[in-house]
Amino acid sequence: MLNAKELFEKIYKEFSEYNAYKLLTRITQFHRIPGSNGLLEAADILYKWLRDNDLDSEVRYFDVDGSLRYLTIETPVPWDVYDGEIKILSSREEILHRFIDSPTMVMTYSPPGEVEGEVVYVRRGYREDFDRIDVRDKIILSSEPYFSYRYASSRGALGFIYYNPSEGVEDGVPYASVRLNKEETKIHRIPAVSISKKNAMRIINSLERGEKIKVAIRVKSVFKDSSRIPVVIAGISGKRDREIWLTAHLCHPSPGANDNASGVAALAEGLRAYKRLIDKGVLNEPKIGIRVIWTAEYLGYSAYISSIGVDNLRKLVAYNINLDMVGGDDLRTGSVLTLHRAPTPNSSLINLVAEELFENAVRGSRGLVSSVPINRSSVEPYSSGSDHDIFNVFSIPSIMIITWPDKYYHTDLDRPSNINPTMLKITGSMAYSISHYISQLDKKDPVFLLDLVESYINKIRGEKILRELLNEDKTRILVNKCLIPKYLARIYDELIQLFTDPDTHTTIINKKDELIKKAVCKEDLDRLFMDKLVDYQHLLDRKIKTNYQGVLTLREIYKRLEPDEIDELRRSIENKNMFMINVALEYLSLMKDNTIREYLQLLYADYGFDLEDLRLVLSLLGTMSRLSLVNLIIY
Numbered sequence: 001m002l003n004a005k006e007l008f009e010k011i012y013k014e015f016s017e018y019n020a021y022k023l024l025t026r027i028t029q030f031h032r033i034p035g036s037n038g039l040l041e042a043a044d045i046l047y048k049w050l051r052d053n054d055l056d057s058e059v060r061y062f063d064v065d066g067s068l069r070y071l072t073i074e075t076p077v078p079w080d081v082y083d084g085e086i087k088i089l090s091s092r093e094e095i096l097h098r099f100i101d102s103p104t105m106v107m108t109y110s111p112p113g114e115v116e117g118e119v120v121y122v123r124r125g126y127r128e129d130f131d132r133i134d135v136r137d138k139i140i141l142s143s144e145p146y147f148s149y150r151y152a153s154s155r156g157a158l159g160f161i162y163y164n165p166s167e168g169v170e171d172g173v174p175y176a177s178v179r180l181n182k183e184e185t186k187i188h189r190i191p192a193v194s195i196s197k198k199n200a201m202r203i204i205n206s207l208e209r210g211e212k213i214k215v216a217i218r219v220k221s222v223f224k225d226s227s228r229i230p231v232v233i234a235g236i237s238g239k240r241d242r243e244i245w246l247t248a249h250l251c252h253p254s255p256g257a258n259d260n261a262s263g264v265a266a267l268a269e270g271l272r273a274y275k276r277l278i279d280k281g282v283l284n285e286p287k288i289g290i291r292v293i294w295t296a297e298y299l300g301y302s303a304y305i306s307s308i309g310v311d312n313l314r315k316l317v318a319y320n321i322n323l324d325m326v327g328g329d330d331l332r333t334g335s336v337l338t339l340h341r342a343p344t345p346n347s348s349l350i351n352l353v354a355e356e357l358f359e360n361a362v363r364g365s366r367g368l369v370s371s372v373p374i375n376r377s378s379v380e381p382y383s384s385g386s387d388h389d390i391f392n393v394f395s396i397p398s399i400m401i402i403t404w405p406d407k408y409y410h411t412d413l414d415r416p417s418n419i420n421p422t423m424l425k426i427t428g429s430m431a432y433s434i435s436h437y438i439s440q441l442d443k444k445d446p447v448f449l450l451d452l453v454e455s456y457i458n459k460i461r462g463e464k465i466l467r468e469l470l471n472e473d474k475t476r477i478l479v480n481k482c483l484i485p486k487y488l489a490r491i492y493d494e495l496i497q498l499f500t501d502p503d504t505h506t507t508i509i510n511k512k513d514e515l516i517k518k519a520v521c522k523e524d525l526d527r528l529f530m531d532k533l534v535d536y537q538h539l540l541d542r543k544i545k546t547n548y549q550g551v552l553t554l555r556e557i558y559k560r561l562e563p564d565e566i567d568e569l570r571r572s573i574e575n576k577n578m579f580m581i582n583v584a585l586e587y588l589s590l591m592k593d594n595t596i597r598e599y600l601q602l603l604y605a606d607y608g609f610d611l612e613d614l615r616l617v618l619s620l621l622g623t624m625s626r627l628s629l630v631n632l633i634i635y
Contacts, residue, residue: 001443002283004353007436008361010282011273012429017421020269020428023049024327025416027264028255033108034296035064035078035227039251043230046250046264046294050234053272057234062303065226066182070302071390071550077180078227081106083220086161086193088203088213089116096199096215097173102412103254105194107145107162108177112221113191115139115158119213121204122148124574126567130155139215141203145176145192146555147566153188159217160192163200164410170198172411175253179555191219231295231304234271236278238289242318244435246271246290247387249297249324257416258406260297262327262424267292270428274436286439288318290432301390302550310394310549319350320398321434322388326427328403329420335403336376337362337423343382344606345590347487348397349441349494352456354434355379361433362426381606384582389551393589399434401427446504449495450511457488457515464605475528479605482521483598489515529597532611536618540597542632544588544621552585552629557620560627569623572616583607584617588630596621596632 002010026045031038043059050057062070066077084099084106097105117139122129125140125148136156142148145162152160164174174194203213232250235243248263255261271292277283295301305313328335339358341351358379388398403423408414441449464480492512496505530537546552554573558566573581584603591599596618603609603617624630 001440003360004357004433004437005360007283008357008429008433010277011270011432012361012425014273014277015269015425015429016273017425019272020265020424021416021419021421023268024257024261024265024419024424027250027261028257028416031081031103031254032251032256033079033081033253034229034251034299035076035224036080037227038080038254039296040228040230042250043232043294046232046268049268050232050271055234055271055275057232060231060233060304060307061228062231062300062307063226064229064299066180066185070299070306072548072552072556073299073302073550074181075229075299076109077182077185078224079109079221080224081108081110081219081221083218084193085216085218086195087216089216090214096195097193102173104173104175104410104412106219106221107149107160107192107194108175108253109180110178110192110219110221111180111185111189111223112219113159113189114216114218115191116214116216117158119161119203119207119215121207122152124148125151126570127151127563128567139217141200145178147570149178149192150184150188153190157190159190161200161215161217162192162194163197165197165200167197167411168407169411169413171196172408172413175410175412185223191217193217193219229296229300229303231293231300233291233293235291236271236275236286236289238439239285239287240289241316243289243291243316244438245317245320245391246292246431246435247301247320247322248294249300249387250294251296251300255412255415257414257419258325258328258333258403259409259414260324262325262419263323264294266323266326266424266428267294267431269424270432273429274432283436284440286436287442288435288439290435297387298390298551301387305390314394314396317391317396319348319438320388320391320396321350321354321431322386322398322400323402323427323431324386324400325402325404325406325409327419327421327423328406329418329423330376330403332418333403333406333408335406336378337426338378338380338402338404340380340383340400340402342397342399343392343587343590344484344487344602345587346392346395346397347490349453349491350397350399350434350438352453352491353437353441354399355456356452357430357433357437362430382583384579384586389586393551393586395590395592401430403427442498446495446499446501446507449498450507453491453495454511457485457491460488461485473608476605476608478521478524478528479601482519482525483601483605485515485519489519525601526597529601533600533614533618536615539618539621539632540595540600542596543593544591544596544599545593545631545633546589547629547631552588554581554585557624557627557629560629561623565623572619576613576616580607580609580613581620584609584620
């Protein structure tokens with residue numbers, strides 16, 4: 001069996017940067033909005049590319065109409081956009097943005113319309129802000145796209161303009177959505193556009209000086225009664241019933257080069273290279289089959305999983321590898337090549353294998369590609385925000401490879417010129433190397449694997465404790481020492497599935513028991529959290545049971561609240577890191593039959609939630625319990 005570096009080298013040498021980059025540039029030409037013709041056309045291009053490269057593939061379609069739901073995801077209203085423009089009207093007209101130059105300037109799912117009017121600035125757009133300001137027959141400028149648009153429309157505004165105040169690139173026109181469903185299209189009819197931070201600040205500064213600013217907005221779009229979401233599927237069959245799924249979302253406004261034409265192209269060309277090596281006999285056929293799926297982010301995967309059934313998904317899929325934004329040139333975008341592990345509750349061999357491959361084949365002086373200008377790379381804990389979330393909530397260990405951050409993220413400047421084709425080669429080769437290595441693990445010497453697992457577990461425990469020592473956080477050291485081994489011990493269960501020899505089983509079980517014993521600190525942990533959250537002690541021993549299947553989003557919670565409650569929740573999280581909120585929501589699905597105490601302890605251990613963060617999570621739990629999204633069971 002090839003070692004990690006040798007395996008990576010063979011796929012890396014077969015991978016064609018040019019072939020991948022050529023596909024990427026073709027995909028960026030399409031405005032790939034879910035429910036639009038652009039996404040269907042991009043899927044057709046990808047499907048033909050796969051067939052032209054002798055890869056068996058198929059396309060499945062799922063209906064979208066603005067009211068259907070797949071798992072927790074409501075389908076958007078079918079929509080296409082053809083043109084748009086915003087200009088300032090003064091003694092000399094000035095065009096700020098055109099759709100033909102900046103496709104992100106029309107907010108996705110914006111109604112059509114042509115309007116002229118005076119601009120009114122309503123920054124964050126709470127309901128009380130609209131109570132204080134007369135917006136009738138005005139055009140609203142706001143830094144909050146979703147609620148402000150709805151408030152503006154319901155109060156008689158003519159049009160809506162969004163800008164991103166935190167935009168790193170002031171000339172970039174941000175991607176944002178009003179995300180209307182079928183019923184809302186009957187209520188909200190005003191056109192909505194985005195402008196760059198630079199142009200927004202010009203308007204805001206003029207308004208603050210007492211000047212009146214008049215603009216004209218034109219959006220040419222259409223709502224349709226129905227459309228479809230494409231799911232493109234390819235792969236290589238294995239000898240066993242289980243599969244590894246590789247994912248990269250196909251949707252995004254044009255150009256969307258790094259996000260996420262890069263992941264699409266890296267997986268496509270990687271599959272071509274991998275299959276060619278198998279056909280030539282350089283690599284053995286995988287024992288675990290590989291299924292590659294390209295579709296709309298969250299929505300398409302939820303639809304496809306719905307057709308399979310969640311229970312069948314858990315039986316079929318062993319692991320997921322997600323590629324999202326993998327082509328960023330670090331010198332242009334400021335990106336870091338990053339491997340994000342599966343979350344602690346899904347601790348798995350895939351974390352170990354991915355990290356081993358990342359370290360030995362890519363990073364540092366030992367790496368095969370050390371001569372390639374990879375200035376920065378990193379291995380990080382789990383991070384939410386892409387399609388690996390969907391698999392993780394169903395307890396399928398899922399990792400993500402990404403080049404992040406990207407200063408052009410979610411703007412019209414996310415162009416092919418900012419892509420480094422070698423990054424496509426590295427990340428695509430890495431995805432298939434990880435998959436193939438895992439499929440051959442049963443050929444490894446059990447002693448070697450046990451040593452590798454023990455080394456990995458000690459590394460993770462050491463990382464966590466060292467971080468807290470540097471921060472002088474003795475409380476989190478205790479939590480990590482007592483809690484984390486329980487979850488890391490799950491890796492031994494995967495080893496038991498690999499080997500049938502009774503003596504090997506006994507050795508593995510003894511190792512697992514030894515590790516779990518290190519986690520026996522229950523009384524210390526109970527006392528710690530009782531002291532910190534004494535006001536909530538009546539909740540801490542309740543078990544969590546979720547009443548939803550899939551990824552739960554804040555938007556879904558908002559839809560179930562009254563207007564006053566919406567603003568109250570928005571204010572409570574306004575200055576919080578949204579990553580924290582998303583992780584807290586996702587970990588709810590991972591904590592099957594665990595108490596609230598352990599749920600909070602894990603958030604505390606993994607991400608350093610402080611006391612106020614934990615109180616906010618508890619408040620959010622109370623809201624979700626009232627909305628019947630979760631049950632808090634007394635046992």
